[in-house]
Amino acid sequence: MMFKKIMLVALLAVVTASAKKPCCGPKQFMAGNGGTVGQVDPDSGPQGFFTYQYGAFDYTNRMFGYNMSVTYPNGTQTNIKLIQKYGQGYQYIILEEFQYCQKQPVTKPEPINCIPANATWTSSLFIGGSKGLYADSWTYNFVYPKDPIEGVIVIQVFESNCYPFGTAFIGDRFQGQTRVPMTSSGGLLNMTIGIPDPDAWFTVPSFCPTEMNTFKTREERSAPNLPNLDFFHLPQFY
Numbered sequence: 001m002m003f004k005k006i007m008l009v010a011l012l013a014v015v016t017a018s019a020k021k022p023c024c025g026p027k028q029f030m031a032g033n034g035g036t037v038g039q040v041d042p043d044s045g046p047q048g049f050f051t052y053q054y055g056a057f058d059y060t061n062r063m064f065g066y067n068m069s070v071t072y073p074n075g076t077q078t079n080i081k082l083i084q085k086y087g088q089g090y091q092y093i094i095l096e097e098f099q100y101c102q103k104q105p106v107t108k109p110e111p112i113n114c115i116p117a118n119a120t121w122t123s124s125l126f127i128g129g130s131k132g133l134y135a136d137s138w139t140y141n142f143v144y145p146k147d148p149i150e151g152v153i154v155i156q157v158f159e160s161n162c163y164p165f166g167t168a169f170i171g172d173r174f175q176g177q178t179r180v181p182m183t184s185s186g187g188l189l190n191m192t193i194g195i196p197d198p199d200a201w202f203t204v205p206s207f208c209p210t211e212m213n214t215f216k217t218r219e220e221r222s223a224p225n226l227p228n229l230d231f232f233h234l235p236q237f238y
């Protein structure tokens with residue numbers, strides 16, 4: 001009996017010792033994020049595309065500003081600029097070449113720079129061979145309607161500094177009341193700490209409207225060649 005108890009205590013100690021604590025990454029950085037998205041679009045049906053974002057990610061001021069390309073498998077590519085201001089609750093979608101700009105409610109959920117307390121550690125791993133970089137994999141769930149999306153997210157961060165480098169999501173987003181099945185994955189690259197030129201990324205062009213648009217349908221929201229952009233929880237690295 002006593003022996004069993006000791007065994008149990010020892011076992012618990014081992015479990016506790018190996019338990020990883022969720023960590024926080026940098027609050028302001030520049031980075032590229034290459035991603036893929038697959039979704040069953042309510043209007044166009046199943047589709048997939050590649051995305052690439054490069055820009056400034058500022059969790060302190062709750063702002064994200066980046067250039068983004070969306071590339072379909074047939075080669076069609078759209079380049080836009082996004083400025084997302086979570087403090088104010090809106091975002092701008094900008095097509096510089098057409099002097100086109102939309103102001104609309106910011107896409108949720110708001111990205112955070114920490115692995116949330118409810119995340120479960122799933123494994124540790126080396127990237128780039130046994131002398132490579134040591135990393136941790138975490139997972140947690142979004143639940144609708146508490147969260148604006150529903151599903152499971154997997155996040156990978158380097159063990160030494162909690163810099164994120166890989167993320168994947170499988171679940172649903174909601175377009176009004178419509179459940180849109182989607183999967184997305186992304187990988188961070190060329191991350192540098194700090195935002196040397198915030199104006200270049202966060203200054204709203206003068207041709208942008210001051211009023212939020214009230215577009216209801218996807219056609220109204222679309223500029224020439226502008227894809228459906230409702231999947232923008234892409235800076236969700238944690």
Ligand SMILES: *[C@@H]1O[C@H](CO)[C@@H](O)[C@H](O)[C@H]1NC(C)=O
Pocket residue numbers: 047072073074075076
């Ligand atoms: C390429 O695919 C996109 C998305 O399905 C579509 O909107 C576009 O019209 C296609 N372009 C061509 C040239 O086929």
Ligand SMILES: *[C@@H]1O[C@H](CO)[C@@H](O)[C@H](O)[C@H]1NC(C)=O
Pocket residue numbers: 054067080081096097
């Ligand atoms: C971002 O896009 C703008 C055009 O909208 C371009 O002038 C600028 O050079 C781009 N920046 C980078 C780093 O690609």
Ligand SMILES: *[C@@H]1O[C@H](CO)[C@@H](O)[C@H](O)[C@H]1NC(C)=O
Pocket residue numbers: 116117118119140141142143146147
């Ligand atoms: C886990 O935490 C995230 C971030 O705070 C939250 O959005 C999500 O709803 C939580 N998941 C569950 C199952 O409570």
Ligand SMILES: *[C@@H]1O[C@H](CO)[C@@H](O)[C@H](O)[C@H]1NC(C)=O
Pocket residue numbers: 032189190
């Ligand atoms: C990443 O950084 C390297 C070194 O500065 C540069 O040569 C490369 O073009 C960058 N890659 C991307 C995708 O921006």
